[in-house]
Amino acid sequence: MITVRADTVGSLLRPPWLFKARQEVAAGAISDSAFKAIEDRAVDEAVSLQEEAGLEVVSDGEMRRQSFQSQMTEAVQGFGEYSSDAFLWGHWHGDEEVGNWSLSRPASLGVVGKLHRRRHLSAEEFTYLRGRTRKTAKVTLPSPSLFASFWSSERSREVYPTLDSFLADVVEILQEEVAELVRLGALYIQIDAPHYGLLVDPRTRAFYEGQGWSLDRWLGQGIEMDNAVMGSFPGVTFGFHL
Numbered sequence: 001m002i003t004v005r006a007d008t009v010g011s012l013l014r015p016p017w018l019f020k021a022r023q024e025v026a027a028g029a030i031s032d033s034a035f036k037a038i039e040d041r042a043v044d045e046a047v048s049l050q051e052e053a054g055l056e057v058v059s060d061g062e063m064r065r066q067s068f069q070s071q072m073t074e075a076v077q078g079f080g081e082y083s084s085d086a087f088l089w090g091h092w093h094g095d096e097e098v099g100n101w102s103l104s105r106p107a108s109l110g111v112v113g114k115l116h117r118r119r120h121l122s123a124e125e126f127t128y129l130r131g132r133t134r135k136t137a138k139v140t141l142p143s144p145s146l147f148a149s150f151w152s153s154e155r156s157r158e159v160y161p162t163l164d165s166f167l168a169d170v171v172e173i174l175q176e177e178v179a180e181l182v183r184l185g186a187l188y189i190q191i192d193a194p195h196y197g198l199l200v201d202p203r204t205r206a207f208y209e210g211q212g213w214s215l216d217r218w219l220g221q222g223i224e225m226d227n228a229v230m231g232s233f234p235g236v237t238f239g240f241h242l
Helices: 016-026 032-052 070-075 123-130 144-150 163-183 194-199 202-210 215-230
Strands: 090-092 101-103 136-142 188-192 237-241
Touching: 016 032, 032 123, 070 163, 090 202, 123 136, 123 163, 136 144, 136 163, 144 163, 144 215, 163 188, 163 215, 188 215, 194 202, 194 215, 202 215
Parallel strands: 136 188, 188 237
Antiparallel strands: 090 101
16 A cells, blocks of 8 residues: 655745735734734645645745745844845846846844744744644745855844854744744654855855855755754654755
8 A cells, every 4th residue: 555645845835815914014004903803814725726636745935935935034032124035146047938047145133132932933933823724734844054044244244243143043033933832742843055056166155165164064964954953853844944
């Protein structure tokens, strides 16, 4: 007998009305409570879509996030001012239909204060999802070394003299988040680490090595940090998204 398990990576396409509502709440055109109800609707529809497809593991579609990484920067003080470009910059290559796209690293990007968690990153996401499905509810968290792009040798050295010191605090925050999610009943947590694929291409690898770590260190120490975040929680499944 062959058992096949399938689930989404985590994120689903946001509906246009959710994008519109996000712009409206940012502009003050609708209240936070009205926007929350719209987000809830988007999550409910995402859950229904996955259940109707027959999936045994469902996510909330990451409908509440600007980016799959953004719950860290939204919940934690110290990252400074940033826009969606903080998560989108780079040189991206597509097929003939999609084409290529390029965006320079924002000049203002860089952690400027000691990291301080103002709230949990994904606890609210998980508790809402848990109450909307009888399937296994999956929550996703970013890999610590993804945030290397937020460390700047010019802007960050006063608070974090080295990349290592900065990422150590990122790891601690994510460790606390995993512990809270498990306390709330999470049985499936996914670590998102698509940046490891960028280490394969010399053009994109140059940025990461320019932060002060060699390729071997990115792979070795980066994976050590991922393992530290996952910790040891019997009965909890950890997925890894590359």
